[in-house]
Amino acid sequence: MTRRLLLSYLGLAVLVLAGLEIPLGWIYGRGEVTRASQSVERDASMLAELTEENIEKGNLDALPDVIGDYATRTGGRVLVTDREGVVLADSGTQVRTGTDLSGAPDIARALTNRPTVTTADDVLSATMPGTSGTTLRGTVRLTYPMTEVTARVHRVWGALALAGACVLAAVAVAAFTLARWITRPLRTLEQATAQLADGHLTNPPDATIGPPELRSLAVSFNHTATRLQHLLKAQHAFASEASHQLKTPLTALRLRLENFEPYLDPRAHQSLDEAVGEVERLGRMVQGLLALARLENTASTPEPVDLDAVLAERAAMWEPLAAEQHVTVAVAGAPVGQVWAIPGAVEQVIDNLVANALRVSPPGTAIMLARAPGGAFHVRDQGRGMSEADRARAFDRFWRASDTHHDGTGLGLPIVRHLVHASGGEISLHAAPGGGMDAHVRLRPVTGGRSQPGSGTSRTARATTAKP
Known part of the structure; x- marks a missing residue:
């Protein structure tokens, strides 16, 4: 429960931080791009005015110095054209002087006295017309790489992430302390409940x-x-x-x-x-x-029991008593190994079931203790059997079939069922093939390690075998 509470607190903190920091980072990034666009647009307008004056005075030789000085200081690139779209100067080396750029979309718009500001391929570009009144004398294209803007945005995102991590760490410490404080009584209650079950x-x-x-x-x-x-x-x-x-x-x-x-x-x-x-x-x-x-x-914990050895030992014990009634007791089936059962439970279960089977078995028949896969075994007799309605009530206390002629108490099968359930198993009654009764007992097999299957303890103990 501590882990679930901690994860709940951290999940809520992550949602709150995401709801605050993501919009904040996005707004800051958009603001940085907007400010950069406005700055480039302002510088491009200023350069357009300077270059327009030089073009008007015919001082074209000064253009490279003007735009070169700006490019050196800011890291941008400036390109100047005349009113026909022919390049007059370029702070870079990509375009030669005299190249006709009138077909470029931004230059064409500027030649019609319309400015253009775009951002593409991590480059911010502003193209401005150089005019004096209504007279257009040239254009200026200013391009500025977005690397610096992107770097500033990334630094802000990193700072937000670091702040979020610090907040999450503080929340984790506080949440863990709170969760331990809340769940400590529950842990003591769990331990006390387990002890009370014992x-x-x-x-x-x-x-x-x-x-x-x-x-x-x-x-x-x-x-x-x-x-x-x-x-x-x-x-x-x-x-x-x-x-x-x-x-x-x-x-x-x-x-x-x-x-x-x-x-x-x-x-x-x-x-x-x-x-x-x-x-x-x-x-x-x-x-x-x-x-x-x-x-x-009485409380007892299931332990590994060798089912094959117990079946063989109880069959040997009952064989002389069955022989007096001319009934045989035999063990059949492949070995099943160890099963989980409370101490003495398997012996009592077998004794009660065999005693019931011997009471109804006619002379010349057999009682079969048949082992089955998965920690199960059957006790089959060849008696008169029971109807389905009688089998449904056979485990009720003090109940006896209406055609019963023996002096049983009706407690043997309830004791058997209690012992089987306390061991973590199941028992059921079925009609045996060819007539008679088939008591099917399934216990949990011991597989792998020695750890006890399931949780908790079973409430039972050794008791004297009671005849039904």
């Missing part, structure tokens, strides 16, 4: 520096950050303490229900088993909620 605000922004509006913003931010930290600590304390406080009465309730078994009529045993099962399901649901709360309240 869950710990150690350096609150200083509310005593910067413009009044930013000081007020810093005060509001500090108040909000204090309130948020208090709420996060309270929620974290609840997530830490509620597990023990809730598990104890649930365990006691289960034991009391089981103690009723010897005293119940055999016909009530089924209802007792269902009640015990509901208590166990409630315990798992409490564990899932607490795990999800811990995920949302």
